Amino acid sequence: MSHRRTVAAAALSLSLALAMSGGAGSTATADHLDDPARPSVPIDDPIPGHIEDAGLQVELQTVAEGHGLTAPNWGTFAPGHPNVLFVVDQDGPLWAINTRTGAKHRFLDTRDLLVPLGARGPGTFDERGFLGAAFHPRYASNGLLYTLTSERIPGTDGSAQNQPAHLGTLREWRVPDPGANPLDTTLRPTSSRVVLRVKKPQFNHDGGAIFFGTRASDRDLLYLTLGDGGCADDQNGQLGLAGEGPCISHTGPGNAQKLSNLSGKIIRIDPRASAGEPYAVLTSNPFVGTAGARPEIFAFGFRNPFRASSDRADLGGTGAIWAADVGQNHLEEVDARVRAGGNYGWRVKEGTFRFNPAGFALLGVPSDGFVWKNSPGRPAGLIDPVAQYDHDEGVATIGGFVYRGAELPRLQGRYVFGDYSDGFNSGNGRVLVVDEEDPADPHQRTPNVFNLTNGHINLFVLGFGEDARGELYVLANHDGIPFEEEGVVMKVVRRCADGADCRN
8 A cells, every 4th residue: 555754854955955945936847857866846745635525425334344344455255156345354254245145164264374473563554464265256166266465585584674674475276166155155175276376575565456357258267456565655765654765676767667577567367277387468458579578467656556447348448457556655646448568657756756765865764755845747658547635535546346237326437535534544445437528627626536425434445345246345344454354345225224224
């Protein structure tokens, strides 16, 4: 999710940068990023206007809460089981939840595969864990399930301070009887094979969304989102959120801009074993044949695309990929219809704003970079987000889905997503919706982004789920950490049923 320095450190970074730039009267130069000795003036409030309520307001009806449910962060469905939502729980379980009754069952438990959670020890925040699950579109016949887990590097203790911190591990599981009732089925943890491992140098910026395409052309292809390597600024030398450091692995222009690694990317593969290889790379991928480039890469220039999804072509959608990219200290963004081969800007830009990552090189002390100029459409070749908001509104965007269900016709075709909270000490998340046609002046209100519920929901928003029919679910908990049994799964509805536990 988002990496934010302490207030004192951020203030130090800002005051030193201003002092060396000649103060608030200085102006930025177009070649600033090529000349870090000439810093620009940070923008404290990139989008002065605030997020307002959408014309359509929905409510959140609780489907399941607690009783083993800890930190749910992703919900999906398995072909052949239309009334079951499979919910990824960060501390290990994959829950099968009956969407009508709320009954749930631990379908799979990955706990024994995971690094010890807690970036600062047990009971503390962490971005690692069980992060994603995707059922193969032909699951009803082949029984294939894929998971993404944060696993220990051999020879390390798995702690966040022990760099590299973990292995992001994509696994394939084969369910012996995919037609069996998942609320009566427990998958044994010995029945998986490793498809892909990616070394993660820090505990944060793991990405972690895995999902299949929904068009006929990519129906059997698996997409995986990966963060830039963690810490801040996508550069070496920073101190991490948990005090680990100096941060490692960020080289040259930053991982997200380098095609030689998978960090800061969305990748696309055929996950089934092929010709002795653990997975196949598509010849149609945009960088196949490009010297020095990883052929798995679909798009690049992301900071931490924690969640992404395909607009359900099987339900009348376009099949396009939407991603929410977690920002650093200023901007959170939504990237629509992600293009094959597209460059989404980080770390040259954060949102539509130019980003200066040179605080460390300039000041000689660990410090956060900053945004300094709104620059939509430039530099050329970078793709701007379709929507963005600043940190007056929240701290980490949580990607969701384009709504393709039938119960909320006014929401059809709209991208529904959220924000983790307005701070890290209390749950105060939001459920949001994108309106691409909004003409707002950013000084009057935040353009293109609206509250879908009446402001904050007094929970940490951790993820979203989509069932077989295209109905959406908000996944949250009370404490923001993967330790207490305080997880909540809520369905997005027009009005909660009488007597139901409801947030609005």
